[in-house]
Amino acid sequence: MAFTARIETALRASLDEALAGPVPPLLAAALEYAVFPGGARVRPSLLLAVAAACGDDAPALADAAACAVELLHCASLAHDDLPCFDDADLRRGLPSVHRQFGVPTALLAGDALIVLAFETIAKAGAERPLRLPALLGAVARGVGAPAGIVAGQAWEQEPTPSLQAYHSAKTGALFMASTMAGAIAAGADPGPWRALGDRLGAAYQVADDLLDAMASEEESGKSAGRDVALSRPSAARELGLQGAADRLDALVAEAAASVPACPGAKALREIVRMQAARLVPKQLARNAA
């Protein structure tokens, strides 16, 4: 099955578990809305690509891990869009979760998705319990304190965050968790896969800064210009548009070069380059052409 189909199937199965039983109707609707239809499913695709490169000998566990990182990503979007953070009206071209269901339900949906992520991995791990501690640990480090997504969001509350610590936690950490979890799910050593996630995560954050600085809301499907409005650290503001675009190119090249020698290395490098091409804001691509 193609990665996309595996991811959507795993997400559907996981959501169905969460919605089985006497779940409050508004919460159920918000959970569904926060996860479907999704965005590009970048992180779970990356996770499955690494698992495939490592032999993917336990595909159900890789699917569960992929599902978990996407659920955690969806949770972070639902929380980050809240009025106390980005106060964003739009996400993926639709009203953000709290605009659709209210702040309390959006907050609870995020909480429930975090729990569901770990529950999903635990359930699939019954077949390969020896891999569970490392797998859960890698995923948890991508989202929690001291250096996961939550810490990244928390750096926005600090008067003088460093761009590096902020970006690394806010975006890099879950990319790194994705590549490392892909390896662990397939029984491989995660260490050699750390750099790929780190570089791709950094590239993705630079691209996001560029998009926020340049793109229309129509193109990005979310509220634009928030970095400046909220005085957030931004590569586009720190390096200028061209400087940030150069940095993006360099990071993608580093990511491709970091793929360790393995049977699936060539295919994975191709995936990295294809994903990277999607990152460049259209307006910048036009300007460069």
Place this chain on the structure above:
Amino acid sequence: MAFTARIETALRASLDEALAGPVPPLLAAALEYAVFPGGARVRPSLLLAVAAACGDDAPALADAAACAVELLHCASLAHDDLPCFDDADLRRGLPSVHRQFGVPTALLAGDALIVLAFETIAKAGAERPLRLPALLGAVARGVGAPAGIVAGQAWEQEPTPSLQAYHSAKTGALFMASTMAGAIAAGADPGPWRALGDRLGAAYQVADDLLDAMASEEESGKSAGRDVALSRPSAARELGLQGAADRLDALVAEAAASVPACPGAKALREIVRMQAARLVPKQLARNAA
């Protein structure tokens, strides 16, 4: 080591992990504040008591599970006190987390504590990985959708929640998770321990309703009268004060009677009765005397 010492030691070790590294200072302070000093640590004490009754052959895993349920409880308090829910100024006699650190940091602290709970169990589970899937599943069911704490809070957003579904999810679920996780951590069948958690959780919720309806803020250490102010389902409102007090007595008796036959049954029944005595609001005890 006494239960209380084991719980505080495990919480300290878990927090230290979360705070090791370049964690944003405000988030770090909020995490510390949300967990220390704690309340009565009722759920982790119950978990350790059940683990002890089941032989406690893997005390490090039981400690991690106890720590996790308390972290999840602390997370739920940080989120429930937020302005979009209870808008509570006080908790355990001190300013609530968002009153002390602001709404964004309180929300992120709750998120980080949820992640840390699962990370803590996963780490300790490396010694007993075969127990991890069931243990993580039991804990997750206590907090997530469809019927854990998050669902309980979500019932408050519904126009006509049933008192039973609401109480069962909001309070009963994490008590049930505690007794069942205590058994699983010790390698025992969790099924026979479900009723104890269910009855104690129900008793605790009735006691909380009574306290909210009767007690001063000084006695409860948190904002009182919120159930009426927020039109929440409440046993005190539904059954009257005496009816609710009678219900509390019946639930505690059922809890004690539900303790399955095991080497530690007698000691555990004593713990149940001692915990229960703490539940009765002082004013009601005085009235009855």
